Amino acid sequence: MSSTPNSMQSSNLPGFDPLMGQLEVLEPGIAMFHGFANVAFAYGRGEMIVVDTSSQLMGAMAVRAIREVSEEPFAFLVYTHGHGDHAFGTEAFITDALKRGHARPKIWAQADVAARFKRYALTRGWQRHINRLQFGGAFAADGLFGPNSFSYPDLVYRDEQFLDLVGEPVELHHAMGETDDATWVWMPTRRLAMVGDLIVSSMPNTGNPNKVQRYTLEWAQTLEAIAKLGPRYILPGHGPAYRGEQLCGEVLGETARAIRFIHDEVVRRLNAGEWPVDIIEADISIPADLAAKPYLRPIYGCSAFVVRDVIRRYAGWWSGEPSQMFPATRKERGDDIVAICGRDAIVAKARALKDAGQLRRALAVAEIALNANPSDHEAIGLNAEILEAMAAGERSFIARNFFAGAARQLRDRAAR
Numbered sequence: 001m002s003s004t005p006n007s008m009q010s011s012n013l014p015g016f017d018p019l020m021g022q023l024e025v026l027e028p029g030i031a032m033f034h035g036f037a038n039v040a041f042a043y044g045r046g047e048m049i050v051v052d053t054s055s056q057l058m059g060a061m062a063v064r065a066i067r068e069v070s071e072e073p074f075a076f077l078v079y080t081h082g083h084g085d086h087a088f089g090t091e092a093f094i095t096d097a098l099k100r101g102h103a104r105p106k107i108w109a110q111a112d113v114a115a116r117f118k119r120y121a122l123t124r125g126w127q128r129h130i131n132r133l134q135f136g137g138a139f140a141a142d143g144l145f146g147p148n149s150f151s152y153p154d155l156v157y158r159d160e161q162f163l164d165l166v167g168e169p170v171e172l173h174h175a176m177g178e179t180d181d182a183t184w185v186w187m188p189t190r191r192l193a194m195v196g197d198l199i200v201s202s203m204p205n206t207g208n209p210n211k212v213q214r215y216t217l218e219w220a221q222t223l224e225a226i227a228k229l230g231p232r233y234i235l236p237g238h239g240p241a242y243r244g245e246q247l248c249g250e251v252l253g254e255t256a257r258a259i260r261f262i263h264d265e266v267v268r269r270l271n272a273g274e275w276p277v278d279i280i281e282a283d284i285s286i287p288a289d290l291a292a293k294p295y296l297r298p299i300y301g302c303s304a305f306v307v308r309d310v311i312r313r314y315a316g317w318w319s320g321e322p323s324q325m326f327p328a329t330r331k332e333r334g335d336d337i338v339a340i341c342g343r344d345a346i347v348a349k350a351r352a353l354k355d356a357g358q359l360r361r362a363l364a365v366a367e368i369a370l371n372a373n374p375s376d377h378e379a380i381g382l383n384a385e386i387l388e389a390m391a392a393g394e395r396s397f398i399a400r401n402f403f404a405g406a407a408r409q410l411r412d413r414a415a416r
């Protein structure tokens with residue numbers, strides 16, 4: 001399958017998967033459909049296990065691709081976690097099974113997936129809002145959180161679960177990583193690990209700016225545990241598959257080392273009495289040998305986000321800046337600084353910083369003028385320009401889309 005639907009061609013999607021939209025057979029019986037999120041499956045014994053069902057948008061594509069290599073019934077559908085790009089394509093699998101006269105497949109997941117679905121239903125508007133921004137409009141408005149999104153698991157487990165696939169053992173293991181409800185699937189006979197978003201061909205996405213708490217330390221521990229088993233294949237949640245014991249061991253071990261490095265450095269600083277704001281300003285990054293690894297590029301998550309995740313896990317919401325305990329409003333701060341130096345000097349300074357390529361500083365100054373007067377057209381345009389420049393130079397897909405989205409909102413406001 002080589003076609004890519006229009007909605008997947010958005011330049012906003014991360015460019016980490018050259019096989020996007022295609023089926024890859026790693027060896028007979030082990031294959032993966034590369035969607036935005038991947039669908040891994042193992043077959044050849046008369047029945048099939050499918051790990052993740054992709055999104056509402058991509059589920060039917062995944063089924064069509066799978067059916068090019070196997071007609072076997074789906075014995076099990078396993079969710080690696082309850083995110084919409086992994087667990088919302090299920091309807092297409094059920095429909096296919098019933099159409100073929102097969103038994104309805106059993107949907108397995110870790111017990112906390114159901115609580116996640118309930119939270120998504122409770123906060124549907126917020127989920128739509130942030131996902132539309134995060135994915136740069138690549139998903140249709142209702143593509144992730146529409147009214148029929150949730151196919152609840154039929155069967156759940158807490159810590160580990162052993163399944164039987166026509167006599168072949170399959171292990172489900174609970175992990176805390178990108179989510180609290182994660183499952184990684186181990187098929188010992190094939191030495192195959194299907195790991196969901198524990199591996200995504202990028203710096204792990206711990207510390208996503210708009211999502212709930214993630215679990216950096218447990219994530220590293222899980223990758224180390226998988227490495228100990230000596231997998232020959234890793235089928236990840238996004239991006240290319242890894243094959244060969246040596247490469248699999250390296251990807252697992254070095255990814256664990258990278259996030260452990262940041263975790264330990266943040267904890268050391270917290271224990272030394274540093275405030276969150278001090279730790280953020282320290283700009284902690286991973287050692288150069290790790291930063292050079294293709295599977296640790298900061299194209300989805302990035303070091304700065306991991307730092308935030310670890311701080312949030314162990315500390316409260318306060319940055320440590322006295323002015324931020326009960327902060328003055330942005331309008332008050334903007335008015336006060338404008339009163340001191342004048343609006344024109346602020347706009348001129350922001351523009352000079354932008355022209356010098358100091359984009360973070362330029363934005364911080366430009367925001368003052370905008371906060372003082374939210375209908376100042378020049379300030380709106382300048383903020384948008386700076387954000388567009390930041391988006392153009394940003395490697396993290398998530399940060400890039402938020403910058404571009406913020407710029408778009410300002411341009412819309414200026415046009416009104």
Ligand SMILES: [Zn+2]
Pocket residue numbers: 037083085086197237238
């Ligand atoms: Zn995902």
